[in-house]
Amino acid sequence: xxxxxxxxxxxxxxxxxxxxxxxxxxxxxxxxxxxxxxxxxxxxxxxxxxxxxxxxxxxxxxxxxxxxxxxxxxxxxxxxxxxxxxxxxxxxxxxxxxxxxxxxxxxxxxxxxxxxxxxxxxxxxxxxxxxxxxxxxxxxxxxxxxxxxxxxxxxxxxxxxxxxxxxxxxxxxxxxxxxxxxxxxxxxxxxxxxxxxxxxxxxxxxxxxxxxxxxxxxxxxxxxxxxxxxxxxxxxxxxxxxxxxxxxxxxxxxxxxxxxxxxxxxxxxxxxxxxxxxxxxxxxxxxxxxxxxxxxxxxxxxxxxxxxxxxxxxxxxxxxxxxxxxxxxxxxxxxxxxxxxxxxxxxxxxxxxxxxxxxxxxxxxxxxxxxxxxxxxxxxxxx
Numbered sequence: 001x002x003x004x005x006x007x008x009x010x011x012x013x014x015x016x017x018x019x020x021x022x023x024x025x026x027x028x029x030x031x032x033x034x035x036x037x038x039x040x041x042x043x044x045x046x047x048x049x050x051x052x053x054x055x056x057x058x059x060x061x062x063x064x065x066x067x068x069x070x071x072x073x074x075x076x077x078x079x080x081x082x083x084x085x086x087x088x089x090x091x092x093x094x095x096x097x098x099x100x101x102x103x104x105x106x107x108x109x110x111x112x113x114x115x116x117x118x119x120x121x122x123x124x125x126x127x128x129x130x131x132x133x134x135x136x137x138x139x140x141x142x143x144x145x146x147x148x149x150x151x152x153x154x155x156x157x158x159x160x161x162x163x164x165x166x167x168x169x170x171x172x173x174x175x176x177x178x179x180x181x182x183x184x185x186x187x188x189x190x191x192x193x194x195x196x197x198x199x200x201x202x203x204x205x206x207x208x209x210x211x212x213x214x215x216x217x218x219x220x221x222x223x224x225x226x227x228x229x230x231x232x233x234x235x236x237x238x239x240x241x242x243x244x245x246x247x248x249x250x251x252x253x254x255x256x257x258x259x260x261x262x263x264x265x266x267x268x269x270x271x272x273x274x275x276x277x278x279x280x281x282x283x284x285x286x287x288x289x290x291x292x293x294x295x296x297x298x299x300x301x302x303x304x305x306x307x308x309x310x311x312x313x314x315x316x317x318x319x320x321x322x323x324x325x326x327x328x329x330x331x332x333x334x335x336x337x338x339x340x341x342x343x344x345x346x347x348x349x350x351x352x353x354x355x356x357x358x359x360x361x362x363x364x365x366x367x368x369x370x371x372x373x374x375x376x377x378x379x380x381x382x383x
Contacts, residue, residue: 002268003232006261009047011054014260016228018048021219025052028214029154029187030059034180036160037191038198039218040350041361042257045191048218049156052189062153064088064146069159074135077163077172081142094149140175147183154187161192164201170208173201177208188213196351220254229263233274236267240274248279253363261286287368294368297348304330308339312349312358313369319358 005014028035029052039045046067053063066084071077130138146153157163163172180188190213192198202209226245233240245259252258265282266274287294298306307328311319320333330336340358343349350359360366 002264003235004260004264004267006257006264009050010044010260011047011050015047015051016221016225016256017051018219018221021048021216022052022055025189025216026055029056029189032184032187034188034213035190036198036202036213036215037189037218038195038215039191039193040255040352041193042255043193043218043220044256045193045218046158047256049158049189049191053154053156056154060152062088062150064153064155065158066155067158068162071162072166074132074139074166074168074172075130078135078139078142081139085142085146098145098149136171136175139172140179143176143179143183147179147186151185153185154189156189156191158191159193160190161194161197161201164197164207174208177212180212191218194347194351221249221256225249225256225259229259233263233267238267238271238274244274244276244279247276248283251279251283251363251367253359255363258364283364283367284371287364287371290364290368294365297365298369301343304335305339305343308336309343309348310369310373311336312340312343313360313366314374 003013025035025037037045037049050065053065056063064084066080068077068080071080146155163176166172176188179186190198199215201207202211202213202215204210223242226242226249229245229248230240230242248262249259252262262279262282265286266278269282271278298309301309307330311324311328311330315324319336325331325333325336340349340353344351344353347361348365350361353359
């Protein structure tokens, strides 16, 4: 069995715990201090949250995990919230009783879905012709019900910055904030990957969530991650070194999901001794397999944005020199600054990008750009 896993949140043996972060977060949550985790995408926030909720369940907390990444309307939010409630086994009987008190607009339907060894109950709830005011009322009553149907409940909202982007004049933010103030037995854990939006939601005096939670910057792994990777390779009879794993981590900007993706492929390739060359080759292959979406992104940009993006990928920290501008046929620094702002808004470059240092939201995209265009601007840019 391959000792690495990627794509979905990892748990069990595929998950490397973060004991210090876990301890501090549990301390806040168990003391009814709401928490916000901020960190880049694919950095392990969801895996950490699910592991944390599992620990809390062992401590007799009721837990709900609500993914709001794709929420664009109040109805979407309601459906995600209802789905999370109905999947909570510890609350199942209480949820059934709660369903009986719902307005007739909702029709409860229970389905039994057996798997190979056991069965699982999945409860679905269908809304019929609810207008927006009724959806809002149902969201409010559902949040109220969470405090009524169980004691000591933790609600985790993943990718919570999406809520701040709804065009509802802050209604949903204000509604959740008001519930937080009144519910003494419910604690909230928010996580988000758009640092600027999250920071504004919780630090802007004009916003409902202003200073209502403990903000925590989701940390990168330390040396323990490299040691863990080496030990996982050993279970698959692959010899590796900390130096090679550190090289891999640097290339993918220390993104745990991409580290495990590369390691999974290296094990699948039956590599016996891992070298820097093997790491470079597997990343080149992985990125080439994603050529179509990367080329599509590139083609959607203006020529100046394309040149700035190639500059950012191939030059690293040297992106504001006269020689660099000439090499990429860019007239002035102002063009670069304007393009970078636009690329950040498009979520192609990360918000932590600063003058002189460009950070990609997707590190593999940067590797693809270097492999595609590095030879044209500098022989040392490719891997």
